[in-house]
Amino acid sequence: MKPLVFSLFVLLHGISTNAQDRLLTRNGSISFYSRGALENIEANTQTGVSVLDKKTGQIEFSVLVKSFTFEKALMQEHFNEDYLESDKFPKSTFKGHIEDLGKINFDKDGKYTVSVTGELTIHGQTRTVTTPATFTILKGAALGDAQFDITLSDYKITIPSLVEDKISKTVKIALHLKYEALAQP
Amino acid sequence: MKKRAKKFRVFLAAALFTAVMVGLYGYSEFNRSLPDTHYMKPAFRLEATSFIRQFETDESKANAKYIDRTISVHGIAHAIQSTDTTATVFLNDGHSGSSVVCQFGRESHEEIKDLEKGAPVTIKGICSGYLMDVVMVRCVLDQDNSNLK
Numbered sequence: 101m102k103p104l105v106f107s108l109f110v111l112l113h114g115i116s117t118n119a120q121d122r123l124l125t126r127n128g129s130i131s132f133y134s135r136g137a138l139e140n141i142e143a144n145t146q147t148g149v150s151v152l153d154k155k156t157g158q159i160e161f162s163v164l165v166k167s168f169t170f171e172k173a174l175m176q177e178h179f180n181e182d183y184l185e186s187d188k189f190p191k192s193t194f195k196g197h198i199e200d201l202g203k204i205n206f207d208k209d210g211k212y213t214v215s216v217t218g219e220l221t222i223h224g225q226t227r228t229v230t231t232p233a234t235f236t237i238l239k240g241a242a243l244g245d246a247q248f249d250i251t252l253s254d255y256k257i258t259i260p261s262l263v264e265d266k267i268s269k270t271v272k273i274a275l276h277l278k279y280e281a282l283a284q285p
Numbered sequence: 286m287k288k289r290a291k292k293f294r295v296f297l298a299a300a301l302f303t304a305v306m307v308g309l310y311g312y313s314e315f316n317r318s319l320p321d322t323h324y325m326k327p328a329f330r331l332e333a334t335s336f337i338r339q340f341e342t343d344e345s346k347a348n349a350k351y352i353d354r355t356i357s358v359h360g361i362a363h364a365i366q367s368t369d370t371t372a373t374v375f376l377n378d379g380h381s382g383s384s385v386v387c388q389f390g391r392e393s394h395e396e397i398k399d400l401e402k403g404a405p406v407t408i409k410g411i412c413s414g415y416l417m418d419v420v421m422v423r424c425v426l427d428q429d430n431s432n433l434k
Contacts, residue, residue: 145388167413
């Protein structure tokens with residue numbers, strides 16, 4: 101079992117907190133977008149797995165790089181083979197926490213804006229990311245939304261020199277995670 | 286002199302033809318869409334339970350065997366979650382902790398509008414690997430779902 105998946109497993113089944121404190125999504129939506137002179141790059145997946153611990157504010161998510169779908173086949177091939185090297189680095193992960201957890205009342209429907217910080221691992225490189233996020237609470241479920249930019253060079257994602265000036269060096273990542281009480285889907 | 290001019294014209298025409306062909310190939314390659322899963326022949330036909338168990342038992346071996354391959358999986362639609370443009374079906378036997386997560390995209394998500402929770406179904410898609418569940422993307426209903434139509 102890989103470390104992050106093991107970590108998710110521990111978070112799901114850990115003995116330190118009750119199951120009712122944990123919310124889970126197994127079909128989290130993750131997309132990224134980059135505007136470039138040559139072309140815009142956009143892809144998404146609805147297969148991200150994430151666990152949120154309401155008591156501690158701990159959040160983890162994991163996504164398979166190969167689950168991202170593009171409109172153009174060539175773009176998807178370059179993404180997997182040249183940029184993200186998905187055979188070598190099959191998963192991207194995040195492990196962090198809600199910094200101001202006290203702002204969220206999980207028992208009261210509403211929209212809460214918080215700050216999330218943690219370690220984002222892409223292409224085998226780990227960097228600290230801090231981003232605003234909103235949690236919309238509705239009948240016990242929590243809808244988490246966040247958007248943030250990453251710089252490709254931070255994650256050692258190399259753009260071929262031929263198209264270096266035509267592809268954006270930053271990518272916007274958007275997460276839309278519909279958490280539900282921990283149970284089988 | 287005439288002979289040289291003719292040779293040059295032939296060369297020019299050949300060069301132009303080659304340039305056009307290369308351009309057309311480049312353009313079509315650049316804009317090539319992902320193949321439609323409907324027309325892709327499955328490399329494997331599996332029961333969801335067996336598919337999941339293979340990843341649980343030996344993930345590396347299952348990755349090598351199934352990732353990027355077209356798989357047809359039969360199982361029970363344990364859960365169905367839809368948005369306006371996508372749908373996800375969780376296939377399992379109701380006993381396993383894991384499922385086969387089948388992601389339907391914009392082009393195919395309406396295919397499962399009549400699928401009911403608890404119904405048996407066969408879904409074809411491309412295997413992306415395993416997290417807590419086996420993940421399949423670009424899914425479509427496989428052709429042997431006559432009971433749903």
